[in-house]
């Protein structure tokens with residue numbers, strides 16, 4: 528199979544920094560990765576160690592990881608759609624500004640952002656708030672690109688279809704720095720039939736334009752199409768299925784885009800709920816070999832035990 532750009536979410540912590548993230552990526556035989564610049568559920572961020580970043584960049588070069596394919600995920604608690612509390616909204620805008628500065632320090636060019644939830648304000652107002660916020664963040668002509676992620680439609684989430692995302696993009700002044708991240712689990716949950724991915728891409732192209740597709744979150748889904756649940760499944764173990772995931776990963780129209788796995792960790796024991804082992808090395812191997820392994824979960828437990 529051709530060499531696609533395939534990696535996963537990896538951890539980042541202040542002790543090992545970006546170098547730790549790259550080492551984890553290499554342990555999965557991946558050629559790209561995505562990380563949060565701190566805990567995904569809070570906005571506390573520690574200082575970036577420049578020496579560590581230099582080492583990480585060197586390690587990437589030595590292992591043919593192109594930093595232009597590396598992604599930062601903004602913390603999922605920040606919500607630009609809701610401006611009921613003016614102070615909180617301003618804090619969010621500022622946090623995102625700082626996140627852009629952090630991305631620059633890492634040399635990373637793409638930041639994935641969940642558009643947010645309108646929490647009662649209505650979809651229109653939510654979309655307007657997001658565009659207004661982004662216009663305050665993307666003030667410089669050049670710089671990292673923000674990729675708005677497609678949402679599953681849980682609660683009052685906005686950005687659940689291409690029309691809504693386009694409405695945000697339309698109102699963002701700096702078009703050069705705004706793109707979209709398609710999450711296969713989320714769009715399936717939102718009602719897009721990903722088993723015909725070419726039709727989904729046709730729709731995306733018509734509404735937004737394929738040149739605005741910045742990356743793909745490649746996940747299987749625990750629920751049925753249109754369920755709005757947002758629960759990721761391991762590759763080949765969900766309702767999208769291995770064959771459809773392969774067709775997405777190897778679709779020539781997304782060939783140059785980073786594909787990022789955000790599938791769940793595998794629990795220690797078969798019946799356990801305790802998340803512990805990363806599935807990414809095994810999922811990447813399956814996708815690259817185009818061969819589904821129905822015993823993958825057991826093999827992961829044996830490998831990391």
Ligand SMILES: [Zn+2]
Pocket residue numbers: 676710744789
């Ligand atoms: Zn995602």
